Amino acid sequence: MFWNEKAECMEKEEKEKIQLERLQKTVKLAYENVEFYKKRFDEIGLKPEDIKTLKDIEKIPFTTKSDLREAYPLGLLAVPREEIVEVHASSGTTGKPTVTAYTQNDLDIWGECIARGLKMAGAEKEYIIQNAYGYGLFTGGFGIHHGGNKMGAITIPISAGNTQRQLDTMVDFQSDILTCTPSYAMYLGESREKAGISLEDINLKAGIHGAEMWTDEMRKRIESSLGIKTFNIYGLTEVMGPGVAQECEFQNGMHIQDDQFYPELINPETGETLDYGEKGELVLTSLTKTGMPILRFRTKDLTSLIAEKCECGRTTVRMTRITGRSDDMLKIKGVMVFPSQIEKALLKIKGISPNYMIHVTRPDILDEVEVKVEASKELFFDEMKEMEKVEKQIQASIRSETGLRVDVTICEPETLPRSEGKAVRVIDERNFD
């Protein structure tokens, strides 16, 4: 049932005691060994000794992705270089990559977190894990690998791609667990059907998927096309990699390994701490890593937290599915709006493609929003009044989701950016100078 029952099912009081001890140790380590943290603390006159309670964490300044970029590549080490044994880096699609460095102890912690997740997915020592996350600078492949090793399971480092070989491996090795991105899992499921391999020919029981956003609809498709139960996994290179949190068999929020990472929820605009049930940005602090400890890292991921004990028996804090990124947040007519909300509103309308553009302007003193969607056969009518009805329906759906009255423009198909990759969905032409 549990990989580490003591850590995963700890009572609140005991956990908070451990968290505080570890936090104080981490803060001291960072302050004394990392120039960046020392400077940040000194600027506001904060000393490691000022962290007397868990609540005191709020006194520590946030660390952002750009802070990590400035320290590229190895500017944030808290230990001498000879103690570092591995590095990983983010893809760098939005600028210089951010690097994370690990000591052997850090790798053990990573393996521990992944092993807990593997166990949640039902893995046993004799299981075969087909690890189709990419091996390389990306944390996915190696992260799962370290976890598989920790557990003592058989890890096949097949990496991503080469679909025929993936299918052959599934059949020949009778792999038990598939680990890869959800979109690749979906592709593998479709490819299995096309290749005429029946579900009886394979032996997959579970899939651990993450590193990109996915929906319940995708989950259903992966589960039925591969005959598995899927587990959402969360993590980020800046903090460690996958394994910071993962779902258990109840699929009701991801269990954050909160004896290793301390979660907070903040209002992305003001930085104020929010209550668990609210929706906000996740902030993470590493509690045990020593190579590159990280204090109050702003993940930009929007979620909410669940403190209640899970049906599975674990007491670790859970985070709900990521609903967006705080960088995407728009403030329109004083209302917070996320592109994901618009997307959700559009998906409620039959026949609409999920491709859209949000165009925000301020012609005079008031904000105006235009939402462009693509026409489709279901959304096109020969009569003007029917077309107006379609526009009104889209408008109403967006209004009920966001509270905003927007202008809807129907465009020709294939003229808006596709949903794959990092499509630009928002054009904000307001001038705030």
Next chain:
Amino acid sequence: MAVKQISIFVENKEGRIKKAIDTLGKSNINIRALSIADTTKYGILRLIVSDNEKAIEALEKDGFIVKENEVIILAVPDEPNGLNSTLAVFDEKGINLEYLYAFVSSKTDEAIVVMRLENMEKAIEALKDSNVKILDENDIKDL
């Protein structure tokens, strides 16, 4: 008695109508009648063409959204009050007109009117009882 018309969704953007017409030309499709309903953002291009199936295939291949729908085509005396007497037929039965467009052909003295009515069945019924001349697919081919 209804005739099939095709409607194309065109964004209000430079060259889109030309592109649609171009597509039809390349597929050797003859346009017999045409009208555009427009808003500031998009238009609906309505066409009576020589071969609907071929036209739809070519347009969809070029990324257009096309729908086929029924219209009534009438021959109306090309003289004062000509259209009025025809419309009176629908008026009496309380059938609403969605839109109409008209053109004249060199091959006949009558004006040709394409109509879409709120209730097509009722409209056709009403016309049967009148002396208005309804054109079918074959009549159109000769125009």
